[in-house]
Amino acid sequence: MAGPISLGEIASRLGGRVVGDAGVLVGQVASLEHAGTSDIAFFSGARYKAQLAATHAAAVILGPQAEALTPLPRIVSDNPYAYFARVARLLNPAPVPQAGVHAAAHVDARARIADSARVDARAVVEAGAEIDERAWIGAGCYIGAAASVGADSRLHPGVVVYEGCHLGKRAIVHSGAVIGADGFGMALEAGRWLKVPQIGRVLIGDDVEIGANTTIDRGTVDDTVIEDGVKLDNQVQIGHNCRIGAHTAMAGCAGVAGSAQIGKRCTLGGAAVVLGHLSLCDDVHVSAATVITRSIREPGTYTGVYPFADNASWARNAAQLRHLAKERKKRNA
Amino acid sequence: MAGPISLGEIASRLGGRVVGDAGVLVGQVASLEHAGTSDIAFFSGARYKAQLAATHAAAVILGPQAEALTPLPRIVSDNPYAYFARVARLLNPAPVPQAGVHAAAHVDARARIADSARVDARAVVEAGAEIDERAWIGAGCYIGAAASVGADSRLHPGVVVYEGCHLGKRAIVHSGAVIGADGFGMALEAGRWLKVPQIGRVLIGDDVEIGANTTIDRGTVDDTVIEDGVKLDNQVQIGHNCRIGAHTAMAGCAGVAGSAQIGKRCTLGGAAVVLGHLSLCDDVHVSAATVITRSIREPGTYTGVYPFADNASWARNAAQLRHLAKERKKRNA
Amino acid sequence: MAGPISLGEIASRLGGRVVGDAGVLVGQVASLEHAGTSDIAFFSGARYKAQLAATHAAAVILGPQAEALTPLPRIVSDNPYAYFARVARLLNPAPVPQAGVHAAAHVDARARIADSARVDARAVVEAGAEIDERAWIGAGCYIGAAASVGADSRLHPGVVVYEGCHLGKRAIVHSGAVIGADGFGMALEAGRWLKVPQIGRVLIGDDVEIGANTTIDRGTVDDTVIEDGVKLDNQVQIGHNCRIGAHTAMAGCAGVAGSAQIGKRCTLGGAAVVLGHLSLCDDVHVSAATVITRSIREPGTYTGVYPFADNASWARNAAQLRHLAKERKKRNA
Numbered sequence: 001m002a003g004p005i006s007l008g009e010i011a012s013r014l015g016g017r018v019v020g021d022a023g024v025l026v027g028q029v030a031s032l033e034h035a036g037t038s039d040i041a042f043f044s045g046a047r048y049k050a051q052l053a054a055t056h057a058a059a060v061i062l063g064p065q066a067e068a069l070t071p072l073p074r075i076v077s078d079n080p081y082a083y084f085a086r087v088a089r090l091l092n093p094a095p096v097p098q099a100g101v102h103a104a105a106h107v108d109a110r111a112r113i114a115d116s117a118r119v120d121a122r123a124v125v126e127a128g129a130e131i132d133e134r135a136w137i138g139a140g141c142y143i144g145a146a147a148s149v150g151a152d153s154r155l156h157p158g159v160v161v162y163e164g165c166h167l168g169k170r171a172i173v174h175s176g177a178v179i180g181a182d183g184f185g186m187a188l189e190a191g192r193w194l195k196v197p198q199i200g201r202v203l204i205g206d207d208v209e210i211g212a213n214t215t216i217d218r219g220t221v222d223d224t225v226i227e228d229g230v231k232l233d234n235q236v237q238i239g240h241n242c243r244i245g246a247h248t249a250m251a252g253c254a255g256v257a258g259s260a261q262i263g264k265r266c267t268l269g270g271a272a273v274v275l276g277h278l279s280l281c282d283d284v285h286v287s288a289a290t291v292i293t294r295s296i297r298e299p300g301t302y303t304g305v306y307p308f309a310d311n312a313s314w315a316r317n318a319a320q321l322r323h324l325a326k327e328r329k330k331r332n333a
Numbered sequence: 334m335a336g337p338i339s340l341g342e343i344a345s346r347l348g349g350r351v352v353g354d355a356g357v358l359v360g361q362v363a364s365l366e367h368a369g370t371s372d373i374a375f376f377s378g379a380r381y382k383a384q385l386a387a388t389h390a391a392a393v394i395l396g397p398q399a400e401a402l403t404p405l406p407r408i409v410s411d412n413p414y415a416y417f418a419r420v421a422r423l424l425n426p427a428p429v430p431q432a433g434v435h436a437a438a439h440v441d442a443r444a445r446i447a448d449s450a451r452v453d454a455r456a457v458v459e460a461g462a463e464i465d466e467r468a469w470i471g472a473g474c475y476i477g478a479a480a481s482v483g484a485d486s487r488l489h490p491g492v493v494v495y496e497g498c499h500l501g502k503r504a505i506v507h508s509g510a511v512i513g514a515d516g517f518g519m520a521l522e523a524g525r526w527l528k529v530p531q532i533g534r535v536l537i538g539d540d541v542e543i544g545a546n547t548t549i550d551r552g553t554v555d556d557t558v559i560e561d562g563v564k565l566d567n568q569v570q571i572g573h574n575c576r577i578g579a580h581t582a583m584a585g586c587a588g589v590a591g592s593a594q595i596g597k598r599c600t601l602g603g604a605a606v607v608l609g610h611l612s613l614c615d616d617v618h619v620s621a622a623t624v625i626t627r628s629i630r631e632p633g634t635y636t637g638v639y640p641f642a643d644n645a646s647w648a649r650n651a652a653q654l655r656h657l658a659k660e661r662k663k664r665n666a
Numbered sequence: 667m668a669g670p671i672s673l674g675e676i677a678s679r680l681g682g683r684v685v686g687d688a689g690v691l692v693g694q695v696a697s698l699e700h701a702g703t704s705d706i707a708f709f710s711g712a713r714y715k716a717q718l719a720a721t722h723a724a725a726v727i728l729g730p731q732a733e734a735l736t737p738l739p740r741i742v743s744d745n746p747y748a749y750f751a752r753v754a755r756l757l758n759p760a761p762v763p764q765a766g767v768h769a770a771a772h773v774d775a776r777a778r779i780a781d782s783a784r785v786d787a788r789a790v791v792e793a794g795a796e797i798d799e800r801a802w803i804g805a806g807c808y809i810g811a812a813a814s815v816g817a818d819s820r821l822h823p824g825v826v827v828y829e830g831c832h833l834g835k836r837a838i839v840h841s842g843a844v845i846g847a848d849g850f851g852m853a854l855e856a857g858r859w860l861k862v863p864q865i866g867r868v869l870i871g872d873d874v875e876i877g878a879n880t881t882i883d884r885g886t887v888d889d890t891v892i893e894d895g896v897k898l899d900n901q902v903q904i905g906h907n908c909r910i911g912a913h914t915a916m917a918g919c920a921g922v923a924g925s926a927q928i929g930k931r932c933t934l935g936g937a938a939v940v941l942g943h944l945s946l947c948d949d950v951h952v953s954a955a956t957v958i959t960r961s962i963r964e965p966g967t968y969t970g971v972y973p974f975a976d977n978a979s980w981a982r983n984a985a986q987l988r989h990l991a992k993e994r995k996k997r998n999a
Binding site: 348360361363364366367412414415417418419422423425427437453454455471472473489490491505507508509540542544545546562564566567568582584585586598603604621622638639640641642643644647648651654655656657658660661 | 696764788790806808809824828842844846847850851852853854855857858859860861862863865867878881883885886888901903904919921923939941942952953956957958959966967968969970971972973975979983985986987990993
C-alpha cells in the first residue's frame with residue numbers, strides 16, 4: 001500500500017508502541033529537517049536533538065530512551081532504524097514488474113523465462129539461461145549462457161552476468177555491476193604473463209544486494225561464493241575464489257583480493273582492503289580505509305588509518321616516521 | 334572553427350599578448366615534445382625548459398615570467414593553462430549533435446524529447462523523462478522514468494540515470510557512470526540486514542562533468558545534491574545524501590561516504606576518502622590518498638599519506654610504529 | 667581439444683616430465699581440495715601439503731622440489747603454475763567466435779568488419795571503425811568512430827571504446843571497461859573549472875588484458891599508451907597521458923594518475939596508487955595499497971601500508987603518531 005495511514009494502523013502491522021494521537025495520518029517518510037506536516041520522520045540519536053525540536057513532521061519514530069524528547073505523536077521501537085525501514089517500505093512498496101519480454105529484448109530460444117518474469121528493452125539473455133518467477137531483468141542487461149537469476153530478483157539496467165553464474169532469490173543488483181568476469185590469474189613465464197583460464201563460476205545466495213559498478217570475479221577452478229544476505233555497496237571488488245560469509249556487508253569501494261575468505265556477519269568500511277588468501281573469522285569489523293594484511297582469528301573491530309593533518313604538520317611527522325627504526329636503534333645504542 | 338588560424342586572430346578572440354610574428358598560422362595544439370611545425374604548444378613551467386628549447390612548435394603559450402625563455406612566436410597570458418584550454422577548444426570545437434531520435438533507440442511515448450536533442454541507437458528513455466534542447470544521449474544510455482537531462486548536455490554511451498534524477502545544463506557524463514542507484518542504507522535486525530528504501534533523488538546543477546564509471550547514489554529521503562560546476566573524475570563514489578559544493582573537483586577513485594557535506598571550491602586528490610556524516614568547509618584541499626576522519630572547519634590543505642619506502646625499510650619502521658604508545662609509556666615511566 | 671587426455675599426451679604437447687602412470691586420463695583441472703577422480707590438480711607450495719595428501723585428484727602438477735611429496739601420477743615442471751595454465755587451456759579451449767554481424771547489432775555502413783569477425787546483438791560500431799580478423803565484439807559493446815580492434819581480440823559485453831582509440835591483437839577486455847574517456851584536465855579560471863579538450867587517443871598494444879569496469883583515459887594532446895602484454899585487473903584507473911610499459915601488471919583497484927610513466931615488467935598490488943607526473947623505472951614492484959609519491963629509479967619492491975591493529979591499539983598509536991615531530995623536538999631540546 002501507499003498513501004496516508006494512521007500511526008495506529010502502522011503499529012498494528014509492524015508492532016511498536018504509539019505515544020500520543022494514534023489517529024494521526026502520515027503519507028511519507030522524511031528527514032526531521034525537511035519533513036512536511038504529513039510526514040513521519042526518524043530520530044537517530046542525540047546529535048539530532050535540535051532538529052527534533054524544530055521538525056514539522058506529523059510524527060516521529062524513536063527509541064524508548066528518546067521517548068520523552070518530543071511532544072509529537074510518535075512510535076517507540078526498540079530498533080527505530082529498522083522500524084523506519086519497514087514504514088518506508090509500507091509507504092513505498094517496491095514496484096511489481098509487469099510480466100513479459102519486451103519486443104526490443106533479445107532472448108535466445110533456448111533460454112527459459114518464467115511467465116511471471118519481466119525482461120526489458122535491449123536486454124540480452126543467452127542460450128540455457130534461466131530467469132525465475134517474477135524476476136525483473138532491466139534494460140540493456142546481459143545474462144550469459146547457462147546463467148540463472150532467482151525468483152523475485154531485480155537487475156537494474158546495464159548489469160552483466162557472465163555465463164554459468166547464479167544469483168539466488170530476491171537479489172537486487174544495481175547498474176554497471178559485473179558478475180563473473182575472469183579472475184586475475186596470470187602465470188609469469190619468460191618475462192610474459194600467461195593467462196590462467198578461469199573456469200569456476202560465481203554463486204550468489206538469496207537476499208543479496210550488489211551496488212552499482214561492483215565487480216565479482218569467477219573462480220579459477222572452484223567457484224567464488226557470496227552467501228545469503230550479503231550486502232555490497234558500489235564499486236566493491238571481489239576477487240576470484242573468495243567466499244563471503246552470510247550477512248556480511250561492505251561499504252563503497254571496499255576490495256577483497258583473490259582467494260580471501262570472509263566470515264559471517266562481518267563488515268568492511270568504505271575503501272577497506274583485504275589482501276589475498278587471508279581468512280577473517282565471523283564477526284570481524286574492518287574500519288573504513290583499513291588494509292588487512294594478515295588473517296584475523298578473533299572477532300572485533302580492526303583499524304589502520306593514517307591520521308591526516310594540515311599539510312605542514314603531516315610533512316613534519318611523516319619525515320620522523322621514515323626514521324622510527326633508526327631512532328630506536330640510536331636510543332638503544 | 335577549426336583549421337589554421339594566426340596568433341593575431343587568436344589574441345583578438347581570446348585576449349593575451351602576441352610577442353613575435355603575429356601572422357604565424359597554427360592548426361592544432363600539441364605538447365612541446367611532440368609538436369610539429371604547424372602546432373601551438375603550452376609551456377607549463379620550469380621543469381619543461383629543455384623541451385621548450387628543443388620544440389618544433391610554430392608558437393608557444395606561456396606566462397609573463399617565461400616570456401623571455403624562447404625566441405619563438407608566442408602568446409603571453411596571465412593564466413596560460415586556461416588560455417591553452419581556450420585555444421584547444423577553438424581548434425577543436427565540440428561536435429554539434431545532429432538532432433533526432435535514432436530508429437534503434439527506444440523512447441517511451443510519454444517522454445519529452447526536445448526537437449533539437451539527439452538520442453542515439455539503443456538508448457532507452459522511459460515515461461515522463463525530459464531531454465532538453467540540444468542534449469545528446471549517447472548509444473545505449475538509459476534515462477529512467479521522470480528523469481531529466483538539461484540543455485546542451487552530453488551523455489556518452491552507456492550512462493545510466495535512474496528514475497527521477499535531474500541533470501542540469503551543459504553536463505558532460507562519461508560512459509559507465511551511474512546516477513541515482515540506491516544508497517547503501519541497511520538496518521540490522523536480528524542479525525540480518527533490512528533494506529531502507531531510498532526514495533530521495535540525485536539533483537545535479539549546471540556545468541557538471543562526471544567521469545567514466547563514477548557512481549552517485551540517490552538520497553534516502555532527502556536528495557543527494559551536486560552543485561553547479563562540480564567536476565568528478567573517473568571511478569568516484571558519492572554516497573547517499575551528500576551535498577557537494579559548487580566548483581568542487583575530485584580526482585579519480587575519490588570516495589565520499591553517505592551524508593557528508595563538502596563545501597564549495599574544494600578539491601579531493603585521487604583516491605582520497607571522506608567518511609560519512611562529516612562536513613568540510615569551503616576551500617578545503619585534500620591530498621591524494623588521504624582519509625578524512627573528522628570534519629574540517631578551516632580552509633587549507635590536509636594530508637595523511639603513509640610514506641612508502643623500499644620494502645625492508647618499511648617493514649622495520651612499521652614494526653616500530655605498532656609500539657609507539659608502549660614506547661611512550663616506557664619513556665614516561 | 668577438450669575431453670580426457672593422458673598425462674603422456676599432455677607431456678608430449680607441453681613438455682614436463684611424467685612420474686608414475688603416464689596413461690592416466692584427466693578431463694579437467696581442479697583444486698587439490700575439490701578435485702574429483704578424473705581431474706588434474708596443481709600443487710603450489712608447502713602450505714597446501716595437507717590438501718595434497720588428501721586430494722582425490724587423478725594426477726598433480728608440481729615443481730621438482732615437491733616431486734616426492736605424493737605417490738600420485740604427476741607431471742613435474744620447473745614452472746608448475748604456468749604449466750597448469752597451459753593444461754587448463756588445453757582442456758578448456760577458448761571459444762572460437764562464429765563469424766558474422768548479429769541482426770540486432772548496429773554497424774555503420776562506413777565501418778569495416780573483417781569477414782571472420784563477430785559482432786553480437788545490440789553492439790554499436792560507428793563510422794570508420796575497424797574490427798579485424800576473428801575479433802569478437804560482445805553484446806552491447808560500443809566502438810566509436812575511427813576506433814579499431816585488432817585481430818583475435820575479445821570484448822566481453824558492454825565494453826565502450828571511444829572514438830579514435832586502438833586495441834592491438836589478442837586483447838581481452840572485460841565488461842564495463844571504458845577506453846578513451848576524456849582525461850581529467852581542468853584549468854582554474856576566476857574560481858571556475860574550464861575544460862581542457864582531450865584530443866589525444868588511447869593506444870593499446872598486443873596481448874593486453876583489461877578487467878571489468880577498468881577505465882583508461884585518452885591523452886590531452888599526446889596519446890595514452892599501454893604497451894604489449896600489459897595486464898590490468900578490475901576497476902583499475904589509468905589517467906591521461908600515461909605510458910604503461912610492456913608486461914606490467916596491476917591488480918584490482920590500482921590507480922595511476924595522469925602523465926605518470928610506468929616502466930616495463932612492473933607490478934602494482936591491489937589498490938596501489940601512483941601519483942601524477944611520476945616515473946617508475948623498469949622492474950618496480952609496488953605492494954598492495956601503497957601510495958607512490960615520488961619517482962622511483964631503482965628496481966625493487968616498495969611498500970607503504972599503515973599497519974592495522976585492534977581498534978583500541980590503533981587509536982593509542984595513532985595519537986602518538988600525530989606528535990612524532992613534537993616529541994623529537996622535545997628530546998633534542
